[in-house]
Amino acid sequence: MNAPSIKYRGRLNALSPDARRRLLDRTGTSDIRVAQRTADLIARVRHQGDRALREMAREFDRAELQSLEVPRSVCEEALASLEPKLKEALARAARNIAKAHAAQKPQVTEVETEPGIVVGRRPDPLGRVGVYAPGGRAVYPSSVLMGVVPAKVAGVGEVIVCSPPGPDGKPSAGVLAAAALAGADRVFALGGAGAVAAMAYGTESVPRVDRIVGPGNAYVAAAKLQVVDAVAIDAPAGPSEILVVADSSADPEAVAREMLAQAEHDPDACCVTVAVGDVLAQAVAAAVERAAARARRHEIVTRALRERGAVLSVDSLEEAWPFVAEFAPEHLLIATTSPMEDLPKARNAGTVFVGQYASVAYGDYMTGANHVLPTAGLARAYSGLSVLDFYRWTTYQRVTRDAAARLADDVGLLADSEGLFAHADAARGWRKS
Ligand SMILES: NC(=O)c1ccc[n+]([C@@H]2O[C@H](COP(=O)([O-])OP(=O)(O)OC[C@H]3O[C@@H](n4cnc5c(N)ncnc54)[C@H](O)[C@@H]3O)[C@@H](O)[C@H]2O)c1
Numbered sequence: 001m002n003a004p005s006i007k008y009r010g011r012l013n014a015l016s017p018d019a020r021r022r023l024l025d026r027t028g029t030s031d032i033r034v035a036q037r038t039a040d041l042i043a044r045v046r047h048q049g050d051r052a053l054r055e056m057a058r059e060f061d062r063a064e065l066q067s068l069e070v071p072r073s074v075c076e077e078a079l080a081s082l083e084p085k086l087k088e089a090l091a092r093a094a095r096n097i098a099k100a101h102a103a104q105k106p107q108v109t110e111v112e113t114e115p116g117i118v119v120g121r122r123p124d125p126l127g128r129v130g131v132y133a134p135g136g137r138a139v140y141p142s143s144v145l146m147g148v149v150p151a152k153v154a155g156v157g158e159v160i161v162c163s164p165p166g167p168d169g170k171p172s173a174g175v176l177a178a179a180a181l182a183g184a185d186r187v188f189a190l191g192g193a194g195a196v197a198a199m200a201y202g203t204e205s206v207p208r209v210d211r212i213v214g215p216g217n218a219y220v221a222a223a224k225l226q227v228v229d230a231v232a233i234d235a236p237a238g239p240s241e242i243l244v245v246a247d248s249s250a251d252p253e254a255v256a257r258e259m260l261a262q263a264e265h266d267p268d269a270c271c272v273t274v275a276v277g278d279v280l281a282q283a284v285a286a287a288v289e290r291a292a293a294r295a296r297r298h299e300i301v302t303r304a305l306r307e308r309g310a311v312l313s314v315d316s317l318e319e320a321w322p323f324v325a326e327f328a329p330e331h332l333l334i335a336t337t338s339p340m341e342d343l344p345k346a347r348n349a350g351t352v353f354v355g356q357y358a359s360v361a362y363g364d365y366m367t368g369a370n371h372v373l374p375t376a377g378l379a380r381a382y383s384g385l386s387v388l389d390f391y392r393w394t395t396y397q398r399v400t401r402d403a404a405a406r407l408a409d410d411v412g413l414l415a416d417s418e419g420l421f422a423h424a425d426a427a428r429g430w431r432k433s
């Protein structure tokens, strides 16, 4: 096997403006070819419903679908047949996710803005959500848990799962087992843009949902962005990313393991290390190349590192933080001497792993934090999936008779100034003469 090359090497501040721009730009989802292909697939589902979904399963997943839906009993059987240690590990992950997300549950707030005027805000669980769990280059029972468990913690009315079928016409046994374990209400053997379109607009078999959550490849991420006229989404959670910030306390082999772990998701994955000093950067790059040469998912890892991999050096940690904020990685690993002191300096990361023992793999599966995270630099404004994604808010206001009288004149004045005279009349109706 050939050792791969890493696309960007050298000093961070010596990158040409063009190279820096290309390194920062991971917007595969807005790639015109992906966007157009995705739009065509969505249109096919809107016009042809289930027929289009069956054709897409044939075309992309090499699956003949008898039924688009997987009966609940099949999911239960998959859970019952799961190897006991694997079942316990899944259950442990589900428990931690439930615990972490239960702590995020929002409360009703009420504030008296003036005597007799109360403004409230109440979180209402969504009626029906769709969880996408990827299933192309790998299978993701963990993503089923990351979507379904928080939805159930929030009290969502109905949770449906879509995940691509294997050749037998069903998602993997692990995905089905995770769906049963987490309490998903319905499961569909559907992948890619077709699944997203089906959940957004509904088909003969698939009910339309109120919000779609979950990660996926560039087509899935593009599809979510294209259906926002009909449905809410969580965040664009596309091909995986890691940015490691390392100083002399970091073990180069451990940093390389982290780079490889995210690179093996997808040839479009983006894996970057910023190391203090040229010596450490060279040691990390050499460790990455050695690990990639023996990687079991060699082809994917090699492509990811060749296309978007980077190992760059800086003179001091202070040089690294502005780059972190600009890059806005899905995962940030702070492998430094004082990671807790460095944590506040890290802005715009989807999630942060504090210290080199906090492997990203632990968060991917087990810590209880959510692994569905914004990619492509969108962590500048979007946050990772949380229990809050499964609510909508109702605001309300109560006004006493006396408070109405005190509002009447000023509100009347404001309404007059906007030329909205019926509003002024409504306001002045409760004046006390
Ligand atoms: N950001 C996050 O939170 C997060 C979490 C987990 C996984 N991920 C990412 O999820 C992705 C999983 O990708 P995957 O491919 O393994 O599974 P996937 O389920 O996302 O994609 C498989 C589907 O893609 C569609 N597809 C494949 N080739 C296509 C083509 N040429 N044209 C149109 N559609 C096509 C098919 O419908 C197929 O069913 C990876 O990129 C991984 O890094 C991200």
Ligand SMILES: N[C@H](CO)Cc1c[nH]c[nH+]1
Residues within 6 Å of the ligand: 140, 142, 143, 239, 240, 241, 262, 330, 364, 371, 372
């Ligand atoms: N690293 C992925 C998010 O980018 C999540 C995941 C699931 N399974 C393994 N990893």
Ligand SMILES: [Zn+2]
Residues within 6 Å of the ligand: 240, 261, 262, 265, 364
């Ligand atoms: Zn991962």
